[in-house]
Amino acid sequence: MAKIREPLFDLPITLPPKASRDRLRAVHAQLRAAILDGRLQPDTRLPSTRGFAAALGVSRNTALAVYDLLLSEGYLVVRPSSGTYVAAISPRPARRPPGESEADGRLSAAWRRAQPVLPAVDGSFRFDFRLGLPDKSAFPFPVWGRLSARALRAWSKTAAAYDHPQGRPALRAAIAKHVSYARAVSCSPEDIVVTAGAQQAFDLLARILVTPGRTVVAVEEPGYPPLRDAFTAAGAKLAAVPVDEEGLRVDRLPADARMICVTPSHQFPLGITLSARRRVALLEFAQERGVVIVEDDYDGEFRLGGRPLDALQTLDRAGSVCYVGTFSKSLFPELRLGFVVAPPWAHDALVAAKACADWYCPTPSQDTLAAFIDEGHLVRHVRKMGKVYGERRGALLRALSRYGGERLQPIGDAVGLHLAVKLSEEIPADELVSSAAADGIRLHALERYALGRPAPNGLALGYGMIPSEQIDAAVARLGQIMSRLG
């Protein structure tokens, strides 16, 4: 029989028992699957419902119903006075120039070379000097849990709403009060925009301040790569400006810079505090030229000794500074909350950019954080952790002097969650990092943070993840490894 050769009949269709009400559904599902995965090709002519029913051993009514269903779903099409055909929904290669990949034809140029983001290497490390992570083992989770449950209960009784992109008023008030107290940043709740961590703050500022292909943005060298990524994505032309023992070399700022991104409290990653005269020079540079300063105060709350300098924002009289704060270091990064203290001219654009990016930050988390700050838990936790990090920093400095000697020179000031060290030339940092990893010690080389080469030969040692009592043993091992290498 001719019809036997029609491709449809080659399909292995499994039927439920006769008279089952599921027969229609089973036949429909199998035909549909065959069309979707290309076993039934577009433009394949289907047999008549009579032929189909006979071939499968189903009733004519079932066959009619299956065809109707597939027609109504668009899997089949009827061509008048010709018959029923499989619709053109199967794979058909997109027309694109040869050699161009699917992604190239569709992605904008800036994103075509995107590398897979890999999961962080997790720990078969005995000793972890990873950067940028706080110790959350001493965090008052029971308090947080209680405030979180309370915020959820209170909020669950309100009607659903789209919150204001700028952030919950109670949280903005709490942040304004906190940074005025803790960092002498002068602001009102109106100046605060709540963001999904510091990263979103950088991203929103890049969006509203960068004209793609034109705006020159000065960044510290070495500096913080995710900030550079946000500005590069926005189309900025980055200008790497060196850092010395007083911090950013203001005299090396390019004349055409329209923005300057800087970490004055604790230079990332070198750990240097921007000197008072550099602060003044930087603000003068910005004010004279209408340049915007992005002040990233990522871990400046942890002052572990010495006298703090005021934030640039505090000194600024010309609305040049956008101050970025985060709760990723003082609380924990998984909260994803940070903020910008923005000068008035930036308010509308920044809030509009936030609305455009993701509307607003999750309400219950904002309310929980507001209560946590208001009830004094943030200040208490920062004070407690400041002592813990201060001890660790002390232990690290002692161990470095004991086992490192001339080969490891600490740099930077007693602030924050990490300590940078210079390595002597005969010990290349990348070799030390890989030898240490083989020995169960996680380290980060400074070159990771540098745009240019040669990068500074050294390490940035985070002490957020390593308890005080492990530090001596870890650095002792580092000393042994260095002796093998140097």
Place this chain on the structure above:
Amino acid sequence: MAKIREPLFDLPITLPPKASRDRLRAVHAQLRAAILDGRLQPDTRLPSTRGFAAALGVSRNTALAVYDLLLSEGYLVVRPSSGTYVAAISPRPARRPPGESEADGRLSAAWRRAQPVLPAVDGSFRFDFRLGLPDKSAFPFPVWGRLSARALRAWSKTAAAYDHPQGRPALRAAIAKHVSYARAVSCSPEDIVVTAGAQQAFDLLARILVTPGRTVVAVEEPGYPPLRDAFTAAGAKLAAVPVDEEGLRVDRLPADARMICVTPSHQFPLGITLSARRRVALLEFAQERGVVIVEDDYDGEFRLGGRPLDALQTLDRAGSVCYVGTFSKSLFPELRLGFVVAPPWAHDALVAAKACADWYCPTPSQDTLAAFIDEGHLVRHVRKMGKVYGERRGALLRALSRYGGERLQPIGDAVGLHLAVKLSEEIPADELVSSAAADGIRLHALERYALGRPAPNGLALGYGMIPSEQIDAAVARLGQIMSRLG
């Protein structure tokens, strides 16, 4: 004349020539500026639209439209049986010296005209047909609270970490399983990128797919303004494509479109389901030209009757479709979680863009949601709310037919959280909206969602915020108002 003393009339309002289409805009902008800079103080009572029109020498329609616009933007509030007042917006300090503004010198061109994002007008409304918000009164908050506490406890015992930008593996697995089951979207956890709501999904897709100034993006007309905002911010050239009773007019897609944003399950705001043949035609168009389709399935889970059509993603065999889902309608918007089901060629760029935007979504929320889905609560809640919304839709249709008659014609299919209606020509939607507001009924006119003018004359009635038993009374009042107007 007494009214001359009302503060409004002391405002120097400059009018463009009579019959100019810009009169409305000019009056609106000047009133808005006066409210923002404090010349019109909060709680100032405005004259009637009639008095306002007479005093300024504009038509009554212009006056009505200006009031309506300011009401919908939150600058004015209506106090039932009292009148229209300036809302309690705190005036900002006068901005800056004349000449080039601070913002102009610093903000990139795209953001210089950013308007203040105002708080949503909150409710002195007795009847609320606001769009896009689910009813959260029946949400199982005790369950959510329990899962949330459990997720926090489990997670608090782990070391601090920077999570993977793609999203927590448990949540991606739960979402993949859920959309396969609920929406026949074929995907694996590897295809899912967790985002801060659908808005971030649009924003990330715009970033990776739009070449500024070049990429033509087809959007539905009328359509969803925040999606348009995200693509405009990325530098896209928007092409408005009309919608008819079968959904998007595929034959009207511009030949140079590189992306098409579409709401096939329930067109926003008209509520139409894209027909099967249009689906096929749309996919053909996309496949032949290597065009990317952004399928926004914002409330397609709530099918309130009738047989569902498969998602475009299900039919797509060429990796053309990026499917965007959200938990803002099925759970609540304040959670700020949504997702993209992305074809493989887009994975790396999308994850890199997410990392650049805000690194990753908050960990405890992701873990809570994963457990909520895994334990079946999402499916149960959607089923329960589907019944609730189905009843409300039924009540609304009955009331519309009883009190609206010829003047109100429902359009669209039985899906989702709102119903669109066409108004007969003698009742302008904006007049109906402002008269209804004065009577304690919140409505949204369809023109709010249109790019072009004239916009369709009609309403989009959300039933997420109004209980079934209020619907009849609300529509009865609407009927009375229409009789006054029409």
